[in-house]
Amino acid sequence: MKLAILGAGMIVKDFLTMVGAIPEIELKAIVGTTRSIENLQNLKENYGIEAMYTDFDHCLTDNSFDTVYVALPNHLHYAYAKKALEYGKNVICEKPFTLRLSELVELKEIAHANDLILIEAVTNQYLANYQAVKDALPKLGELKIIECNYSQYSSRYDAFKEGTILPAFDPKKGGGALMDINIYNIHFVVGLLGMPESVQYKANVERGIDTSGLLFLNYPNTKVVCIGAKDSASAIRSTIQGNQGSMIINGPTSIINQVELQVNKSEAQVIDQKLGEHRLYEEFWIFNQVIAAHDTKFAERRLEHSLKVMEVVELALEDAGIQLG
Structure with a gap:
């Protein structure tokens, strides 16, 4: 999996301490705001992330990655997951997937229409x-x-x-x-x-x-x-x-x-x-396998649960x- 990380908060920092244990996951980019640019730079350097962006639209034109990990505050999940899917990227989205059921139904339809993996990151x-x-x-x-x-x-x-x-x-x-x-x-x-x-x-x-x-x-x-x-x-x-x-x-x-x-x-x-x-190891180990195999049937089962x-x-x-x- 070639991954772009969207966010630079606590969950991202926790994820970065673990992801080196799954060498198949390549950290291609991290995206944040201009207010967090020093934090982004530190994460990029400390964890060997290839690129850093403060503009998500610009990031999405980067063809070096195939998957976006949406690790933003809850109310932003839907809009950013939707944009990533529309740009042809697989999406792993932190819980809660969206704030409304209708939003998740729409994301599912976009993922299906574009033959993409859409899956919720919920550890248990x-x-x-x-x-x-x-x-x-x-x-x-x-x-x-x-x-x-x-x-x-x-x-x-x-x-x-x-x-x-x-x-x-x-x-x-x-x-x-x-x-x-x-x-x-x-x-x-x-x-x-x-x-x-x-x-x-x-x-x-x-x-x-x-x-x-x-x-x-x-x-x-x-x-x-x-x-x-x-x-x-x-x-x-x-x-x-x-x-x-x-x-x-x-x-x-x-x-x-x-x-x-x-x-x-x-x-x-x-x-x-x-x-x-x-705590994040087992889910991301599985996510990497699912995206590498483009296992849409597994992703569909997980979506039905979500x-x-x-x-x-x-x-x-x-x-x-x-x-x-």
């Missing part, structure tokens, strides 16, 4: 430990209850309470607990059970944005609650309960560091099959009376 879907959870589900018997709690006090919440609205809490920029951290829980559950029969979102709303909330997903035989909070903190873990056993995932659903499986009161078994220490997640998000925000963008 590609982790070996997540596959281990899927494989172990039948051992639990009939699934009854799933609870996912990803709650951590945001360093930006105090400023928000005092009236400084940063992107993490700005409804115009796709902020809020659901879109930031609870969305990992949604991906986790929808990847296991598919689209729920109904969605309810009971949120604590301040200045038009959810600072925390409980998302209820109803399945025929399974009841699910996904908890996401940026205004309070708790032990971060998920539990899956069936009539024959249970699983505990300690830590956030974005990482799935370790899985504890207990069946029929037997001694608990610890499952840890992760392939790399860095569309379900966006539908859940849209139903949840509507239920809570929250308008983004």
Whole structure:
């Protein structure tokens, strides 16, 4: 994969510390704003990136790369992914894919029309430990209850309470607990059970944005609650309960560091099959394979999953009376 990176924030810096472990990924360009030019220059030099741009349109005329990694704030994902697709580039887009389901549907249509790969970068879907959870589900018997709690006090919440609205809490920029951290829980559950029969979102709303909330997903035989909070903190873990056993995932659903499986009161078994220490390694290793093989069938399956997640998000925000963008 010949890659152009769009953005220079925390996720990009984290990605760059890992990507050297996948030598097949060639770093062809990084794109940012004129305000971040010193930061861009440092990243270019420190990580051997071939070119630097502050104009995305100019960058897209560069034929040295075939894929754009969109790692910008949430509200910019749709517009920049669309432009990259229209220029004939494959797109890897950070979560949440878009702010609206209709925007993702449009991106999918453009990708199909141009025979391009379009895929969402959401860590948990590609982790070996997540596959281990899927494989172990039948051992639990009939699934009854799933609870996912990803709650951590945001360093930006105090400023928000005092009236400084940063992107993490700005409804115009796709902020809020659901879109930031609870969305990992949604991906986790929808990847296991598919689209729920109904969605309810009971949120604590301040200045038009959810600072925390409980998302209820109803399945025929399974009841699910996904908890996401940026205004309070708790032990971060998920539990899956069936009539024959249970699983505990300690830590956030974005990482799935370790899985504890207990069946029929037997001694608990610890499952840890992760392939790399860095949380982004497994997904980008797979992305490289998918783009190298131009595996549109795999990308299509992943898009169908992302569309379900966006539908859940849209139903949840509507239920809570929250308008983004």
